[in-house]
Amino acid sequence: MICPDWVTALDESDTLAPLRAGFVLPAGCIYLNGNSLGPPPAGTGSRIAGCVMDEWGRDLVASWNRHNWIRKPDQVGALIAQLIGASPEEVVATCSVSANLLKTLSAVLSLSGARKEVLISDDEFPTDGYIADALARFGMAQVRRAPRAQLAAAATGDTAAILFSHVNYRTAEIANLRTMSDAARRAGAMTVVDLSHSTGAIPVDVNAAEVDFAVGCGYKYLNGGPGAPAFVFAASRHHHRMDHLLAGWMGHSEPFAFEAGYRPHPGARRFLSGTPPILAMVALLEGVERIAEAGVERLWQKSRALSELFLSETRTARERHGLELLSPTDPMARGSHLAFRHDRAFGISQALIAAGVMGDFRAPDCLRLGFAPAYLSYGEIWTAARRLESVLERGDYLSSGDADRGVVT
């Protein structure tokens, strides 16, 4: 189907359009899932190959010094810091979001005296709750859940940490960091913010909002590759006192002094645990550099334009077939994806994939479509809207059973 001229004109005047050539994407696929796994930047393959052949293959273990591998987590962290309003020494790239939640929650507990409560939203991404629950099983925390909208008001004199996602993984709703951290401070508690769905997608300023700790994901909008290192942010005001549960040798002030006792490295680097995965760090660096160059403010602006185009182009079909928008209708109130509710959401997501539009499904009834603007055109979004319309009109999603649901949806 040929795009109308007004859509073509949007692409022709799009100053971010040249970024598309910087990504590897299969022909014929409209990729609306960059919120789950970003595609590879075009430079990632050669950059990893260069690290293997020219550094690892040539200088072997001497590469830790000669190619400054030992500082890679700080180097990547400093670049991520620019995207989230932090100082370089406040951010380090390390481990997974899950492991970093354990580190940051335990860091809060190390600063909170008798307070043990972790307050968490009842619709939070599951791993965030699992990690808090694990701390509770070991007697180190008590976990209380409250609706996301009431989280700020729910903090009490027992609360150590309010743990929440800046952008909700399901609805894309943005939480106000300032409001949350003010509420935490009034109750004498701290914030641990999960930036997985906001880093590289929307503007973030953790220090303007006086966030205490944050974690975030490297493989979504940062395009760092499957299982890319995640990151930790720790506000500098906590650096002199904070401790955490995974304090391993790479977070030591002098790992190669091989001292029996732990002496933490200054700054966020103490959140390193074991040896950093250098090949993965190199891939993440490539992804973060591309996003930092593009500028998050401009990316978010285009993302809003793309999702608004999609909504207006599918409005009639969505209303006729009961595909209900779960995301905020105000584009300023949401991150870079849209969520829709439908009893047959899984069937719709499968029929869309068969039609060349790759989004995802989140149990039990949520269709998620991501509008990562670094590699999507207005033309693709218009085409995706036509395909959703035709999937809904044909009704073939009704016959796609859940039997063929894979382990990963």
Ligand SMILES: *Cc1c(COP(=O)(O)O)cnc(C)c1O
């Ligand atoms: C993607 C995501 C994670 C991922 O955690 P990993 O441990 O890195 O797999 C965690 N929390 C949220 C909110 C996410 O969106």
